[in-house]
Amino acid sequence: MIRKLLRRVFLRGEPAHRPAELIPAERHGIRPEQVSAAARRTCEILQAAGHKAYVVGGAVRDLIAGIQPKDFDVATDATPEQVRALFRRSRIIGRRFQIVHVLHGAETIEVSTFRAAHDEATLKDEHGRVLADNVWGTMEEDAARRDFTINALYYDPTTQQVFDYHHGVRDLQRKTLRMIGDPRARYREDPVRMLRAVRLAAKLDLRMDPQVEAPIREMAPLIEHVPAARLFDEMLKLLLSGHAVEAVHRLREAGLHHGLLPLLDVILEQPLGEKFVMLALEDTDRRVKEGRRTSPGFLFATLLWHEVLANWQARQQAGELPVPALNAAMDEVLTVQGEKLAITRRIIGDIKEIWLMQPRFDKRAGRAPFRLVEQPRFRAAWDFLRLRCESGEAPMELADWWARFAAADNATREAMLKPTPVGTKKRRRRRSSRKADDAAAVAAE
Numbered sequence: 001m002i003r004k005l006l007r008r009v010f011l012r013g014e015p016a017h018r019p020a021e022l023i024p025a026e027r028h029g030i031r032p033e034q035v036s037a038a039a040r041r042t043c044e045i046l047q048a049a050g051h052k053a054y055v056v057g058g059a060v061r062d063l064i065a066g067i068q069p070k071d072f073d074v075a076t077d078a079t080p081e082q083v084r085a086l087f088r089r090s091r092i093i094g095r096r097f098q099i100v101h102v103l104h105g106a107e108t109i110e111v112s113t114f115r116a117a118h119d120e121a122t123l124k125d126e127h128g129r130v131l132a133d134n135v136w137g138t139m140e141e142d143a144a145r146r147d148f149t150i151n152a153l154y155y156d157p158t159t160q161q162v163f164d165y166h167h168g169v170r171d172l173q174r175k176t177l178r179m180i181g182d183p184r185a186r187y188r189e190d191p192v193r194m195l196r197a198v199r200l201a202a203k204l205d206l207r208m209d210p211q212v213e214a215p216i217r218e219m220a221p222l223i224e225h226v227p228a229a230r231l232f233d234e235m236l237k238l239l240l241s242g243h244a245v246e247a248v249h250r251l252r253e254a255g256l257h258h259g260l261l262p263l264l265d266v267i268l269e270q271p272l273g274e275k276f277v278m279l280a281l282e283d284t285d286r287r288v289k290e291g292r293r294t295s296p297g298f299l300f301a302t303l304l305w306h307e308v309l310a311n312w313q314a315r316q317q318a319g320e321l322p323v324p325a326l327n328a329a330m331d332e333v334l335t336v337q338g339e340k341l342a343i344t345r346r347i348i349g350d351i352k353e354i355w356l357m358q359p360r361f362d363k364r365a366g367r368a369p370f371r372l373v374e375q376p377r378f379r380a381a382w383d384f385l386r387l388r389c390e391s392g393e394a395p396m397e398l399a400d401w402w403a404r405f406a407a408a409d410n411a412t413r414e415a416m417l418k419p420t421p422v423g424t425k426k427r428r429r430r431r432s433s434r435k436a437d438d439a440a441a442v443a444a445e
């Protein structure tokens with residue numbers, strides 16, 4: 001019977017059909033209540049309308065690995081228009097990769113239609129990178145075009161079975177990251193998969209299969225052809241995964257960090273810079289694990305700080321005044337970085353705000369400290385200062401002073417102030433303002 005089937009397949013010259021292994025609940029361990037009510041409801045509604053619908057990808061993988069998923073995606077054989085018609089609060093998004101966002105209360109479920117494997121007709125750029133992906137296919141084809149075996153798992157909340165086409169459950173249980181298909185070809189189609197490999201291995205503590213790991217060093221330059229906005233999203237995911245320290249170590253081991261943050265390799269080579277970045281990443285990982293808020297602005301501000309610092313110091317040595325020199329250094333570093341990573345405008349604003357507040361921590365006399373603690377971003381800027389002190393860039397006493405100052409009442413604050421330095425700057429400013437007053441008075445006459 002099997003021989004007959006095989007002969008039929010081979011005689012037709014088609015690739016062998018690959019049925020899914022059906023994994024029962026006692027082997028995968030997912031309990032239906034671990035899946036968000038919104039995702040279950042989405043599957044139920046689609047299934048009731050006669051479609052296939054499964055929770056898919058990262059959420060299934062994370063649940064089997066014992067991690068609470070960030071979000072739930074659903075895969076279906078319904079087209080985006082059919083999905084759209086079934087849910088009142090839904091909309092089709094994307095062009096090259098169309099999906100439907102289905103809203104249930106505050107939760108959004110991403111519903112995607114099964115996609116077909118790529119063939120010669122697939123639109124690609126000159127480096128082999130796939131550009132369009134809207135050809136619908138079967139569930140089996142959809143599984144085959146996903147990246148890693150552990151990401152090609154489909155969970156049916158109704159039957160509680162997992163459909164596993166590529167031994168993903170086994171790989172997950174053995175803690176191995178394996179690619180579906182030939183890793184080199186898959187990296188060529190989409191170089192971001194190299195970054196995903198590193199990120200997922202760090203997040204789930206997986207060993208990369210040698211075939212997954214080996215080509216990365218040599219193929220890393222392909223990352224250059226990925227649009228900056230996509231790289232930025234992927235880097236952000238990596239850095240905010242709660243496993244950033246591990247991921248950055250692995251990026252370096254794999255030789256991938258050169259292409260991503262062109263400055264990161266330079267920074268990591270300076271001992272003070274490396275200490276600062278690693279402290280910042282440890283801090284971010286801790287925050288993510290504790291469920292506290294993390295800000296991308298703060299994170300990128302830390303990653304790029306030592307580059308700004310070097311540039312700023314060089315400018316001051318060349319005679320530029322501190323504040324204009326800092327502004328020029330910031331712009332230069334952000335421009336270089338922006339070519340590789342499209343850091344969004346809003347995040348750039350946050351980064352600059354944190355940087356520009358740093359020299360203000362040196363002023364501990366007069367009214368300036370009172371104004372600084374009232375700044376809405378004081379806390380973020382102080383966290384940044386603390387990292388500078390912990391890494392040895394500034395004395396720890398400075399961060400401690402500001403923590404005490406911020407917590408103190410007014411009288412204590414007054415007593416804490418340092419004596420006003422008898423610099424020339426202040427007097428010069430007073431003189432010039434008097435001159436300005438005089439000029440205004442003359443003009444008024």
Ligand code: ATP
Nearest residue numbers: 056057058059073145146147151152190192193237
């Ligand atoms: P995370 O937990 O960070 O969300 P994820 O694996 O879910 O990780 P997503 O970007 O949400 O990452 O992707 C959802 C699913 O889509 C993946 O699990 C995988 O099956 C598929 N996928 C994502 N990116 C790719 C890619 N570059 N190539 C092939 N399949 C991909």
Ligand code: MG
Nearest residue numbers: 057058059071
């Ligand atoms: Mg996901």
